[in-house]
Amino acid sequence: MKILIIGGNGTIGKKVSNHFSKKHEVLIAGRNSGDVTVDIAASQSIENMFESVGNVDAVVCIAGEAKWAHFDSMTEEDFYIGLKNKLMGQVNLVRIGQKYLNSGGSFTLTTGILADHPVDMTTSPAMVNGAIHSFVKAVSLELKDGIRINVVSSGLVEDSVTKYEDYFPGHNPIPMKKVINGYVKSVEGKGTGEVIRIYDT
Numbered sequence: 001m002k003i004l005i006i007g008g009n010g011t012i013g014k015k016v017s018n019h020f021s022k023k024h025e026v027l028i029a030g031r032n033s034g035d036v037t038v039d040i041a042a043s044q045s046i047e048n049m050f051e052s053v054g055n056v057d058a059v060v061c062i063a064g065e066a067k068w069a070h071f072d073s074m075t076e077e078d079f080y081i082g083l084k085n086k087l088m089g090q091v092n093l094v095r096i097g098q099k100y101l102n103s104g105g106s107f108t109l110t111t112g113i114l115a116d117h118p119v120d121m122t123t124s125p126a127m128v129n130g131a132i133h134s135f136v137k138a139v140s141l142e143l144k145d146g147i148r149i150n151v152v153s154s155g156l157v158e159d160s161v162t163k164y165e166d167y168f169p170g171h172n173p174i175p176m177k178k179v180i181n182g183y184v185k186s187v188e189g190k191g192t193g194e195v196i197r198i199y200d201t
């Protein structure tokens with residue numbers, strides 16, 4: 001399979017890319033690094049990425065940001081960061097990318113545990129993650145040519161513990177092998193419209 005991984009050089013992305021590259025042709029896209037650069041917050045940049053890469057069998061997105069802050073300090077603009085980047089960035093990847101997916105191909109998006117188990121300061125990321133879960137279920141009913149779509153929602157991953165553990169009191173970190181397997185299940189399995197939850201609550 002030819003697999004395009006957006007965010008494939010990130011903390012989770014590099015582990016997932018390394019795994020898939022043992023069996024598949026992997027192309028990495030990122031804002032500042034990779035085989036091709038893209039900013040998922042800009043539709044034209046997504047179009048340019050697909051034009052340069054051509055048709056693929058799987059698109060995996062492991063990128064997307066939203067603002068973490070206390071609700072009483074959040075401005076309307078602060079909410080638009082996550083809406084434009086993590087939510088519409090991934091929606092637009094599917095909207096534009098469906099033209100570049102070979103029949104029987106797949107999309108795999110990324111959200112996170114905050115959709116189901118929010119912590120302090122996460123009104124925006126939790127909301128965005130939940131919206132993506134609903135989007136994936138709905139759009140899976142309409143994608144044509146056997147194209148599948150799933151989303152991987154994991155807890156705090158082992159490789160990010162030192163960076164984020166203070167935000168996740170009492171959370172059990174997810175081993176990277178389990179996270180990788182969420183993406184493998186989506187790309188190499190047959191399921192569609194699934195929210196692949198990898199939590200240890």
Ligand SMILES: NC(=O)c1ccc[n+]([C@@H]2O[C@H](COP(=O)([O-])OP(=O)(O)OC[C@H]3O[C@@H](n4cnc5c(N)ncnc54)[C@H](OP(=O)(O)O)[C@@H]3O)[C@@H](O)[C@H]2O)c1
Nearest residue numbers: 007009010011012030031032033039040063112156157160
């Ligand atoms: N880390 C965790 O514990 C965890 C758990 C559950 C869910 N998640 C979610 O998983 C995703 C990846 O997390 P991570 O910790 O691996 O992040 P990370 O280490 O910051 O890596 C993110 C990657 O995505 C790329 N990227 C960021 N914004 C982009 C954009 N607008 N357009 C294109 N590429 C972009 C970055 O490329 P550049 O460096 O070139 O900008 C980078 O390679 C995030 O959505 C996060 O919310 C993370």
